[in-house]
Amino acid sequence: MNKYELALVVNAKIEDDARAAVVEKAKGYITRFGGTVSEVEEWGKKKLAYEIQKMDEGFYYFIQFEADAEAPAQIEENVRIMENVLRFLCVRKDEA
Numbered sequence: 239m240n241k242y243e244l245a246l247v248v249n250a251k252i253e254d255d256a257r258a259a260v261v262e263k264a265k266g267y268i269t270r271f272g273g274t275v276s277e278v279e280e281w282g283k284k285k286l287a288y289e290i291q292k293m294d295e296g297f298y299y300f301i302q303f304e305a306d307a308e309a310p311a312q313i314e315e316n317v318r319i320m321e322n323v324l325r326f327l328c329v330r331k332d333e334a
Contacts, residue, residue: 239304239305239306240302240303240304240307240330241301241302241327241330241331241333242263242273242302242303242309242310242328242330242331243300243301243302243329243331244276244301244313244317244326244327244328245263245277245298245299245300245301245325245326245327246260246264246267246298246300246301246317246323246326246328247259247286247296247298247324247325247330248260248261248296248297248298248299248301248322248323248324248332249272249291249293249296249297249323249324249325250283250293250295250297250312251293251297252322254264256322257297257300257322260320260322260323261278261299261301261330263264263320264299264301264313264317264320264323265278265301267312267313267316267317268301268305268309268313270302271284271294271301271308271309271312271313272305272309273304273305273306273309273313273321274303274304274305275302275303276301276302276303276304277301277302278301279300279301279302280297280299281298281299281300282295282297282298283295283297284296284297284298285329286324286332287326290319290324290325291324293324296324296325298303302306302331308309310328310330314326314328322324329330
């Protein structure tokens with residue numbers, strides 16, 4: 239099992255409960271593909287470096303998880319089509 243981090247930038251114009259549902263759905267994808275979520279960091283609303291879909295702010299979330307090497311590709315495939323996710327990035331964390 240490798241350690242990964244999934245960064246999500248979520249639409250800032252949706253309600254709090256809808257935003258929480260987006261994060262829960264992403265966590266659901268992680269567990270569906272054999273991963274275990276260890277931590278979810280919410281950084282809150284931040285200004286984006288450039289406009290995305292006519293929005294200049296987004297909510298940032300960082301989800302730490304452990305999974306097999308095949309899981310991140312499957313998770314990204316599903317997160318890519320989520321409606322309220324503006325940007326995402328899944329990276330492997332080094333053993334330091």
